[in-house]
Amino acid sequence: MTGTDTSADTLTRRPIQWRRATLRDTRMETRTARTLVFDVPGWTEHRAGQHVDVKLTAEDGYSAQRSYSIASASAPGRVELTVQAISDGEVSPYLVETMTPGDELELRGPIGGWFQWTERLTEPVLLVGGGSGIVPLMAMLRERSRADSIAPFHLVYVARTPDHVFYANELYSIGRSTSDVTIERLYTRAGLPDDHRTPGRLGPEDVPPPTVSETGSTRVYVCGPTGFVESATRLLQDRGHEPSAIRTERFGPTGG
Numbered sequence: 604m605t606g607t608d609t610s611a612d613t614l615t616r617r618p619i620q621w622r623r624a625t626l627r628d629t630r631m632e633t634r635t636a637r638t639l640v641f642d643v644p645g646w647t648e649h650r651a652g653q654h655v656d657v658k659l660t661a662e663d664g665y666s667a668q669r670s671y672s673i674a675s676a677s678a679p680g681r682v683e684l685t686v687q688a689i690s691d692g693e694v695s696p697y698l699v700e701t702m703t704p705g706d707e708l709e710l711r712g713p714i715g716g717w718f719q720w721t722e723r724l725t726e727p728v729l730l731v732g733g734g735s736g737i738v739p740l741m742a743m744l745r746e747r748s749r750a751d752s753i754a755p756f757h758l759v760y761v762a763r764t765p766d767h768v769f770y771a772n773e774l775y776s777i778g779r780s781t782s783d784v785t786i787e788r789l790y791t792r793a794g795l796p797d798d799h800r801t802p803g804r805l806g807p808e809d810v811p812p813p814t815v816s817e818t819g820s821t822r823v824y825v826c827g828p829t830g831f832v833e834s835a836t837r838l839l840q841d842r843g844h845e846p847s848a849i850r851t852e853r854f855g856p857t858g859g
């Protein structure tokens with residue numbers, strides 16, 4: 604499901620109101636991607652995997668809107684986004700390079716009723732992310748931890764190089780300290796000296812087959828640029844995952 608469902612909350616069909624959000628803190632994830640932590644009065648909760656629409660308005664009234672996945676686990680009054688700057692983009696360079704704590708923007712959400720994970724789901728989860736497609740998958744990992752879920756998670760995260768990895772320390776620490784969570788980082792252009800895998804696109808051998816546990820069979824979430832999502836979905840089906848078990852989110856251009 605892509606970011607087109609912006610007029611109403613897909614669970615309740617309530618119109619979604621715009622809220623003022625104040626930037627509280629930022630963290631650089633890579634040279635060109637930044638996490639933005641917003642205080643959002645009135646924000647109650649969201650489900651991991653959902654996104655928001657962000658609206659920037661210039662002094663002359665011109666405004667631009669884009670969709671961004673929520674990176675954080677659910678927390679009242681707080682929303683974290685992670686944005687990759689696109690060099691000729693209208694909105695993302697402002698969010699990554701210019702906005703400073705204390706600045707405000709408008710956002711509305713949470714949006715999306717299909718691409719989401721909650722602690723009530725206990726079957727094994729396979730997360731497959733390409734580039735900034737890691738963002739909603741990170742929210743799912745964080746939500747798993749916040750809720751003390753014991754659902755087995757396996758993340759396959761494809762990035763260009765180690766320098767392009769978001770949340771590097773946190774992912775390392777989750778992978779080391781959490782049994783039942785497997786974190787795999789794959790590189791398309793250049794890897795680490797001791798990597799066994801030759802850098803390259805996601806291939807059949809990179810994608811685990813479905814597993815069946817007493818709580819059910821694997822539920823899959825795939826997120827990234829459209830081409831990545833399409834090829835990953837084909838590989839997953841070739842490996843035996845049922846199409847109905849695969850949920851996708853495409854990070855295509857948005858706005859208007």
Ligand SMILES: Cc1cc2nc3c(=O)[nH]c(=O)nc-3n(C[C@H](O)[C@H](O)[C@H](O)COP(=O)(O)OP(=O)(O)OC[C@H]3O[C@@H](n4cnc5c(N)ncnc54)[C@H](O)[C@@H]3O)c2cc1C
Nearest residue numbers: 606669670671672685686687692693694695738854856857
């Ligand atoms: C549901 C959803 C969730 C998203 N979540 C995130 C997120 O968590 N983090 C994040 O960084 N982005 C995310 N995006 C992408 C985001 O909405 C914007 O498209 C992106 O930030 C570019 O906006 P811009 O205004 O800078 O570029 P624009 O001014 O819209 O476009 C500038 C140029 O870049 C191209 N372009 C636009 N968007 C992309 C893109 N995503 N990939 C490659 N080229 C592009 C355009 O075709 C154009 O040539 C999400 C998109 C969707 C649909």
